[in-house]
Amino acid sequence: MRPADEIARRVAEQGALPTLPENRQQVRLSQHDLDLVNRLFADLKAICPAWRREWPDAAAMAIAKQQWTKTLVESGVSSVEQVEHGKRVCRARTGREAAFVPSPGEFAGWCWPEPQELGLPPLEEAYREALRNSHPASIGHERWSHKAVYHATLACSRHSLMTLPGDTSRLKFTKHYRAVQKQLLNGVVLADPPPANQKALPRLGDPAKARSALAAMRASLGGAAQ
Incomplete structure (x- = not known):
C-alpha cells in the first residue's frame, strides 16, 4: 500500500x-x-x-x-x-x-436548488406546462410561465414529450430543466420565447392543409387522365 x-x-x-x-x-x-x-x-x-x-x-x-x-x-x-x-x-x-x-x-x-428558489415553477408544474404547450392544438397559442420552461421543452423536443412513455418523458424533461437551471446559476441570460403568432415550437403537418393538398392532387390527376 x-x-x-x-x-x-x-x-x-x-x-x-x-x-x-x-x-x-x-x-x-x-x-x-x-x-x-x-x-x-x-x-x-x-x-x-x-x-x-x-x-x-x-x-x-x-x-x-x-x-x-x-x-x-x-x-x-x-x-x-x-x-x-x-x-x-x-x-x-x-x-x-x-x-x-x-x-x-x-x-x-x-x-x-429547488426551481422555486430561482423564480421558476416547480418541476411537476413545469413538466405539465411543457406537455400542454407541446400538444398540436396549442401550437401557435403557447403560454409560458417562464422562459426556462420554454428552453427545457425545446431541448426535449415536442415529439419526444408527446410520444415517450410518461416516466421516460418526465425524466428527459427533468434532465433538461436542470440543465437550464444550471445555466441560470452560471449567470446565463435566456432568450425570450418567440411571440405566439410565430409558433414558438415546430408544428406537425396541418391535417386540413394535407387533405386540401391531396384533393388538389387527385383533381389534377383526374384532369390529366381525361
Missing part, C-alpha cells in the same frame, strides 16, 4: 486522485476541478466538527476526494455556484447530524 504522504502529494501536485481497486482507470482532473474539491473539503472540515470520523488520515481523505468527485460529476455538479449552494444547505442543518460529514450523494442533491 502506498504511504499516506505519497497519496497526498500526488493529489496536491499532480491533480490525479488515486485509483481504487475496483477501478484501475485513473481519474484526471483539471486544476479548476482540483481547486474546487480541495476548497470544498476544507470548508466541510470547518462546517462539520466530526469530520475525522469519515476522514481519519490523509489516505482516507484522498480516496474520499475521488469518490466525491465522481459523484459530483455524475450528478451534473461542476460549477462553484452549485457547490456554494450545497455548502449553504450543509451549514443550515441542525441537530446531531449537523456535526457529521454528509454522504457525497446527499451533498450533490443539495447543490441543486
Whole structure:
C-alpha cells in the first residue's frame, strides 16, 4: 500500500486522485476541478466538527476526494455556484447530524436548488406546462410561465414529450430543466420565447392543409387522365 504522504502529494501536485481497486482507470482532473474539491473539503472540515470520523488520515481523505468527485460529476455538479449552494444547505442543518460529514450523494442533491428558489415553477408544474404547450392544438397559442420552461421543452423536443412513455418523458424533461437551471446559476441570460403568432415550437403537418393538398392532387390527376 502506498504511504499516506505519497497519496497526498500526488493529489496536491499532480491533480490525479488515486485509483481504487475496483477501478484501475485513473481519474484526471483539471486544476479548476482540483481547486474546487480541495476548497470544498476544507470548508466541510470547518462546517462539520466530526469530520475525522469519515476522514481519519490523509489516505482516507484522498480516496474520499475521488469518490466525491465522481459523484459530483455524475450528478451534473461542476460549477462553484452549485457547490456554494450545497455548502449553504450543509451549514443550515441542525441537530446531531449537523456535526457529521454528509454522504457525497446527499451533498450533490443539495447543490441543486429547488426551481422555486430561482423564480421558476416547480418541476411537476413545469413538466405539465411543457406537455400542454407541446400538444398540436396549442401550437401557435403557447403560454409560458417562464422562459426556462420554454428552453427545457425545446431541448426535449415536442415529439419526444408527446410520444415517450410518461416516466421516460418526465425524466428527459427533468434532465433538461436542470440543465437550464444550471445555466441560470452560471449567470446565463435566456432568450425570450418567440411571440405566439410565430409558433414558438415546430408544428406537425396541418391535417386540413394535407387533405386540401391531396384533393388538389387527385383533381389534377383526374384532369390529366381525361
